[in-house]
Amino acid sequence: MTEIAVLTPAADDGTYGSHWPQVMARLAAALSLSGLTARPMAWPDHAEDASALLEFPLVLPLLAWGYHQHHPRWLQATRTWAQTGIRIANPASVLAWNSDKTYLGRFEQQGVAIPPTVWTTDASDVELAAAFDRFGTDTVIVKPTVSGGAWKTLKVSRGQTLTGAPEGSAMIQPFLPDLAKAGELSLLFFGGRLSHAVLKTAAPGDFRIQSQFGGLYRTVEAPPPAALALADQVLGAIDEDLLYGRIDMVEHEGRWLLMEAELIEPDFYLSEAPDRGRLFAEAAARAAA
Incomplete structure (x- = not known):
């Protein structure tokens, strides 16, 4: 068995201490399909000195939860990992830029369709008021550009006072009823292969689709061709x-619109995967070889 780090x-x-070991167990079970074992390593412990990670043939940041709440340290960590030369996947450069949702604006400049968005440093x-008029809507979503799991995400209707607005860089988008x-x-x-x-x-009456807010998940056997085309364009x-x-x-x-390209620590929904994660494990084994 080859040991890698997660x-x-x-x-x-x-915040996450009671939950991540359960997800770690599911990831470890999938990785074992290709002869890999996983050792948990707390990411903040290696933000300034990553020498301990050099012993692993592969480092996966799949449970680096909470990075958005410690973003300056996260960016320092990604610089350290790049400079140290650890074998991390996805690459440290991706872990840096993907942690700030302004990357969506850059994708849009490359022709990727995203929801209409106002980028601001003062929400x-x-x-x-200007966003309501610009979008021609009575409901918008406001969230920090550095966020995760609907953290500090607000749904605001015209006439409401903005309470608990994100500090610093934020994004405002029209509320899309289709999402709910x-x-x-x-x-x-x-x-590089679709799994x-x-x-x-979302649960009735909510707009957040995350499971912690009651969101429900189901497998789609045959994704629409236009959705696949958008994913290929993003990648x-x-x-x-x-x-x-x-x-x-x-x-x-x-029209299909990109909401996020999750490249740091996404839930893989392996329980919904037909092979229960074998394709993931095989890709990890090749990267660790």
Whole structure:
């Protein structure tokens, strides 16, 4: 068996500490299909000195939860990992730029369709009023550009005062009813190959599709060709080699729009994968060889 490292939250983390070991067990079970064992390593412990990670043929950042709450340290860590030369996948450069959702704007410049978005450093009531008019809508979504799991994400209606607005860089988008009704489609890729697709829908009365908010997931056997085309376009816009990627999208008014390209620590929904993660494990084994 070949031992690899999986980056996790800090040992004293109080937010994710009770949950990540369960996910670690599922990842370890999948990796074992290709003769890999996984050792958990807390990512903050290796932000300044990554020499301990050099002993591993592969480092996976798949449980580096909470990076968005410690973003400056995360960026320092990605620089350290790149400079140290550890074999990390996805690459440290990807882990840096993918941690700030302004990358969506760069994708848009390359022709990738995303929801209409206002990028701002001051998510104020004035900015909000202008966004309502610009989008021609009465409901918008406001969230930090550095976020995860709907952290500090707000749904605001016209006439409401913006309470709890994100500090610093933020994004404002029109609320898409299709996301709440039809759901968000996730396409999972390992080693450049499509593994499976999952449709995530929000609980009644909510707009967040994450499972911690009651979201429901189901396998999509045959993703629409247009959705596959969007995923291929997104992956083609990325210069670095990817071991894995989850492309999240929503269909709005007959057009598929990119919501996120999750390239750091996405849930792979391996319980929904027909092979229960073998394609992921094989890609990891090749990267560790």
